[in-house]
Amino acid sequence: MFGIELKNAGKRFGTNEVLRDIDLSIPKGSFTAIVGKSGCGKSTLLRVIAGLEEVTSGSLAYTGVEAKKSNIRIMFQDDRLLPWKNILKNIAIGGVNKVDAEIALEKVGLRDKKGDWPDELSGGQKQRVALARALASSPDVLLFDEPLGALDALTRMDMQHLMEGLWQEQHFTSILVTHDVSEAVYLADRVIVLDEGGVKLDQEIDLGRPRERDDKFTSYEKKILDQIVGG
Amino acid sequence: MFGIELKNAGKRFGTNEVLRDIDLSIPKGSFTAIVGKSGCGKSTLLRVIAGLEEVTSGSLAYTGVEAKKSNIRIMFQDDRLLPWKNILKNIAIGGVNKVDAEIALEKVGLRDKKGDWPDELSGGQKQRVALARALASSPDVLLFDEPLGALDALTRMDMQHLMEGLWQEQHFTSILVTHDVSEAVYLADRVIVLDEGGVKLDQEIDLGRPRERDDKFTSYEKKILDQIVGG
Amino acid sequence: MKKNKWYNNQLFPWLLPIVVVLLWQVLGDRGLIKSTMLPTPLEVVEAGKNLFQTGELQKHVYISTERAIIGFFIGGTIGFLLGLFNGTVLFLEKLIDTSIQMIRTIPHLALIPLVILWFGIGESAKIFLVAVGVMFPIYINTFNGIKNVDYKLIEMGKVYGMSKWQLFTNIILPGAMPNILVGIRYALGVTWISLIVAETIGADAGIGYLATTAREFMQMDIVVLTIVLYAILGKLSDFIAKVCEQRLLKWNPAYRKN
Amino acid sequence: MKKNKWYNNQLFPWLLPIVVVLLWQVLGDRGLIKSTMLPTPLEVVEAGKNLFQTGELQKHVYISTERAIIGFFIGGTIGFLLGLFNGTVLFLEKLIDTSIQMIRTIPHLALIPLVILWFGIGESAKIFLVAVGVMFPIYINTFNGIKNVDYKLIEMGKVYGMSKWQLFTNIILPGAMPNILVGIRYALGVTWISLIVAETIGADAGIGYLATTAREFMQMDIVVLTIVLYAILGKLSDFIAKVCEQRLLKWNPAYRKN
Amino acid sequence: ACGANSDSDASEDGETIRLGYQKGNTMNLLKAHGTLDEALHEAGYNVEWKEFSMGAPLIEALNTDNIDFGHSSDVHSVLMQSGGHNVNYVASESPYPEGVALLARDGSGIETLEDLKGKVVGVTNGGNQHYLLLESLKEAGIDWGEVDMKFYKDASEGLMAFSNDEFDVFGTWDPFYAIVQDQNETHTILDGTDLIENRTFYLARDGFAEEQPEALTIILEELENMDQWANEEKREAAEILADELGLGPEPLEVANERRQFGVQRMTEEVIANQQQLADTFYEAELIDTEISVQEAIDAYDLDESVFPDNIE
Numbered sequence A, B: 001m002f003g004i005e006l007k008n009a010g011k012r013f014g015t016n017e018v019l020r021d022i023d024l025s026i027p028k029g030s031f032t033a034i035v036g037k038s039g040c041g042k043s044t045l046l047r048v049i050a051g052l053e054e055v056t057s058g059s060l061a062y063t064g065v066e067a068k069k070s071n072i073r074i075m076f077q078d079d080r081l082l083p084w085k086n087i088l089k090n091i092a093i094g095g096v097n098k099v100d101a102e103i104a105l106e107k108v109g110l111r112d113k114k115g116d117w118p119d120e121l122s123g124g125q126k127q128r129v130a131l132a133r134a135l136a137s138s139p140d141v142l143l144f145d146e147p148l149g150a151l152d153a154l155t156r157m158d159m160q161h162l163m164e165g166l167w168q169e170q171h172f173t174s175i176l177v178t179h180d181v182s183e184a185v186y187l188a189d190r191v192i193v194l195d196e197g198g199v200k201l202d203q204e205i206d207l208g209r210p211r212e213r214d215d216k217f218t219s220y221e222k223k224i225l226d227q228i229v230g231g
Numbered sequence C, D: 001m002k003k004n005k006w007y008n009n010q011l012f013p014w015l016l017p018i019v020v021v022l023l024w025q026v027l028g029d030r031g032l033i034k035s036t037m038l039p040t041p042l043e044v045v046e047a048g049k050n051l052f053q054t055g056e057l058q059k060h061v062y063i064s065t066e067r068a069i070i071g072f073f074i075g076g077t078i079g080f081l082l083g084l085f086n087g088t089v090l091f092l093e094k095l096i097d098t099s100i101q102m103i104r105t106i107p108h109l110a111l112i113p114l115v116i117l118w119f120g121i122g123e124s125a126k127i128f129l130v131a132v133g134v135m136f137p138i139y140i141n142t143f144n145g146i147k148n149v150d151y152k153l154i155e156m157g158k159v160y161g162m163s164k165w166q167l168f169t170n171i172i173l174p175g176a177m178p179n180i181l182v183g184i185r186y187a188l189g190v191t192w193i194s195l196i197v198a199e200t201i202g203a204d205a206g207i208g209y210l211a212t213t214a215r216e217f218m219q220m221d222i223v224v225l226t227i228v229l230y231a232i233l234g235k236l237s238d239f240i241a242k243v244c245e246q247r248l249l250k251w252n253p254a255y256r257k258n
Numbered sequence E: 001a002c003g004a005n006s007d008s009d010a011s012e013d014g015e016t017i018r019l020g021y022q023k024g025n026t027m028n029l030l031k032a033h034g035t036l037d038e039a040l041h042e043a044g045y046n047v048e049w050k051e052f053s054m055g056a057p058l059i060e061a062l063n064t065d066n067i068d069f070g071h072s073s074d075v076h077s078v079l080m081q082s083g084g085h086n087v088n089y090v091a092s093e094s095p096y097p098e099g100v101a102l103l104a105r106d107g108s109g110i111e112t113l114e115d116l117k118g119k120v121v122g123v124t125n126g127g128n129q130h131y132l133l134l135e136s137l138k139e140a141g142i143d144w145g146e147v148d149m150k151f152y153k154d155a156s157e158g159l160m161a162f163s164n165d166e167f168d169v170f171g172t173w174d175p176f177y178a179i180v181q182d183q184n185e186t187h188t189i190l191d192g193t194d195l196i197e198n199r200t201f202y203l204a205r206d207g208f209a210e211e212q213p214e215a216l217t218i219i220l221e222e223l224e225n226m227d228q229w230a231n232e233e234k235r236e237a238a239e240i241l242a243d244e245l246g247l248g249p250e251p252l253e254v255a256n257e258r259r260q261f262g263v264q265r266m267t268e269e270v271i272a273n274q275q276q277l278a279d280t281f282y283e284a285e286l287i288d289t290e291i292s293v294q295e296a297i298d299a300y301d302l303d304e305s306v307f308p309d310n311i312e
């Protein structure tokens, strides 16, 4: 488990400045959510943290003794399942054994699909397989890029519980990109609102777990939503 | 504009019975929403309606004088942008001219991306391009498969207004698959709950437009949600 | 859509070859084709039968097949490895690719003097020529196959802590497989083509030898027989390649459907 | 990752060929290679210069290039169309593919008697042989390229009311393009290889003629000169193919990066 | 790496003599009969036969020490020397002028050399009928440019082209000459009689005569024995060759009838005829260097003592 430290980080594609002046310190074992409008740079930020893109200005550092880029996992916004492997084998990549893979598949409710090809699954099922793959890899840092976007409300709640449970058990550093503010407040200890590549709000969520959708919860929700809409 | 008539329709993949005994009559010019748990057969139903899958039992018919399969458009759950065409050209396929394409792109708020390659867009941007492509094709029947799943709340609302507006203007027959019950109630005149391949609830939404999120709205929402969760 | 059409069966593809052969026989019988120039199918079969009875046919086919297999494996392996390394390591691509592209267009026939110089006139010279012929299509297809593997999947593999080797076996190889198989399929044909030139060097057996001597001595029935042999061997190789394709690409709906 | 490495420049790929040539010259000068068997680069250049001054070299290259271009276009077009139709129409695939696979493995050399029978010994025979050689790699790559086009995109095209033609130009062709280009790239090399065989037929000019007669007349300097010519022409063809690739595949990040 | 390439150790018994041959010649008869193998075995040699389908690779093999002894036509020997290679003439076969000819179809109206003007003549580039054509035209005082020469590569190609009316006149050689005579309605315009010799030459690799003179003697002796046998048993010889070539025996009988077998030394007359061939080819710009056959003979400097008693 280790943390992440961004100093003055910026990223541009050609002339398009996607991230600018990001100062962010994410302690190890924390659960951070990132919300923001479509195209504001959320995915890019995750990719920078995972080392898939280099910052074009500023710096990125991992904090902690056993900090290693290779222990960061990312659940991509698209599922990125290998079309030539069946579902179980898709989960059992990168050193995950079959038994663990099957347990993970069970947890996302798709055990009976384990022998199917990825293109035989529904959209939400594929997303859950990708989630299972990310969770099964027992990472130090786990970055979720809209992990539940394709799921109905009920399955979504199940998956939220699953994510929360595993996080509490394994204490990996977790960063969640989501467009569902309520999900952000429900899962994270801290919500960051990104707007046009910069941090617009950095909000601690001071609520006990398991969280209740009480007034305080709603007020957090509202505050964050206002920031997004008000952009 | 024409309607759709499913009689006792069923679809199986191998031994997996994905749709069963679907009796559904969708009048021309109506706006229907389909909700249901992940993997319950929503996408398959749309594909059957669009003629991309043949029913393995029962029948599918189009009702109306100028009924033609080729006038059905579907906005797929995955974006299916052509990687070798820039954004504008991706919209201007299938007989849409450049000017209309540019207008559609403007409407989804991505005019400045018109020269980009699809893989330079964010997830939500790609989805909006796919939406623009579907809307620009001025169809008789338009099937949306979770069109707004990758969008934040604000952009989502914009897109809902856009969809509603265009539907009121052009009166195409519209079927929307969504996992957001509130979205279903907000947009559709009728919400169908699918469960394990069968119709579990078929609910008229008797609300005026533009819709207010009032008590009646909430009671519809609750009724539908209960049906899904209660499965 | 997926309904079995009447033409979707094992026999239909043989219709065309059979019609051609029948037509040719009829034209030959009627004297419209002079048999000194193009013997009829029956005459060719007769020539084949004679060679078969003396055991010569089998000998030639056996020897050529042996050379084909050895040459194919050597050339295929080298082409594959070159394609693999050049496709993954930019340094190697820059160093070697241009040179390979230059060597590639040199015809075997032009190379023979040099080959004799290097390898003598024994088996190794023949196998060398086959290997060279096989190498290039496999190289080019492997190289391009690897270059065209979806980089998103490679990115995923890297992020999921795959080692270079795992990345290769789990993502790069299967991703490039459709292209590699095209290369193999093509190369299987090239094997036999290379042999005809290779078997002119100090040869005393092999289909290429049979073809060349038949040509030099105007035995048109044997010339045509060798053409037929090539066609059969080609079809056989292709069949093997197709079976591989169907097994290795069964994940791909395009191959699953038929 | 995207940083420009020192070896990522125009000149580096020529390092290896240059080193080989230098080594060869040195070995030749020291008498370690017999110059009657393998003349030194300078001797080859000398031979080239002489042929150039008499204008012969240009004549041969010009004639061969003309044949290559015509043959390439005819064979390429046929191969492409066959690949296209067989790749899209199952009926045609079933009818023709087996036959093509059978013809494919027949070496040009074995075909020559029949080619003369059909086409005589004039230009058309030569162009036919080049066209046949070019046809197959383009056919196979086009065919497989089309088979491997993402069916989801084709489905999308169909749903969006594309006509067959639009579907083809907008989706199938660009989707198969990486494979087709591999075929073209390979076929450009085959063109020259086919020519050496083709130009033995009643030939009086062309690089293949130059190579064959030089070999029969034991003029090793000219033999090596033709090898060098082939290499240069091959590299040139490949360069053209690469430029096409970079223009046509610029949407593909794998090609955009370098 | 391959067996044929391994250098034989001169000090050991059982060294291998590697013989190169093309089908249809005395060497071929010798191989079929097995008498040479016997004789060499008796003298303690192993024998390896290497078949070549064409002249060029055989010569290449000689030049790269892949074989010790072989044979080649007169024209190829000249071509080889002009290419800057050592041509190690050992001996020659008797002349065979009637085995090469120019043919025309019956009814084509082509009867004499004069008629060749403006006609398409098919020959193999640098082949013996090419030489015949050049010599005969020169003799008749016809400019080479007045004849449209087309080149073909091998017998079947030539026959195809001739049958297909691509050539008005067809240059060919035995046994194909005999076959064409037999099968097509053709007539001979002229053959090589009094014009060219059309010989086969026996060649050895560098150093073979010095290293293994005994073996060379045995080879020559057996060749001559074979030749004499063939002269007497022309039918049987024809049958053996027909078998080897996979042809019917009739054309080979015809061919053998007009041929005299016999090994001959490299006499001045032989050398002069070979020189004439070289000069004509140079004149025709087939080769680009003027060569001296005598020089090649001098350079090899074959010890006359290698010749067995049965060769005069």
Ligand SMILES: Nc1ncnc2c1ncn2[C@@H]1O[C@H](COP(=O)(O)OP(=O)(O)OP(=O)(O)O)[C@@H](O)[C@H]1O
Pocket (backbone or CB within 6 Å): A119, A120, A121, A122, A123, A124, A125, A150, A151, A152, B013, B016, B018, B036, B037, B038, B039, B040, B041, B042, B043, B044, B045, B077
């Ligand atoms: N081509 C196929 N082959 C086999 N099974 C399939 C195929 N397509 C879909 N299925 C199965 O059919 C079921 C329904 O799939 P469908 O895509 O219709 O679900 P969905 O309701 O759209 O779900 P989601 O909300 O997750 O997208 C799933 O269990 C899926 O595994």
Ligand SMILES: Nc1ncnc2c1ncn2[C@@H]1O[C@H](COP(=O)(O)OP(=O)(O)OP(=O)(O)O)[C@@H](O)[C@H]1O
Pocket (backbone or CB within 6 Å): A013, A016, A018, A036, A037, A038, A039, A040, A041, A042, A043, A044, A045, A077, B119, B120, B121, B122, B123, B124, B125, B150, B151, B152
């Ligand atoms: N490879 C690239 N090349 C050029 N521009 C890019 C590239 N990747 C992303 N961008 C641009 O960067 C901006 C931010 O993209 P990013 O994917 O980070 O957005 P996001 O916040 O994840 O949006 P969404 O919620 O829609 O997924 C977008 O405007 C996008 O067009």
Ligand SMILES: [Mg+2]
Pocket (backbone or CB within 6 Å): A042, A043, A044, A077, A145, B122, B123, B124
């Ligand atoms: Mg994103």
Ligand SMILES: [Mg+2]
Pocket (backbone or CB within 6 Å): A122, A123, A124, B042, B043, B044, B077, B145
């Ligand atoms: Mg779906």
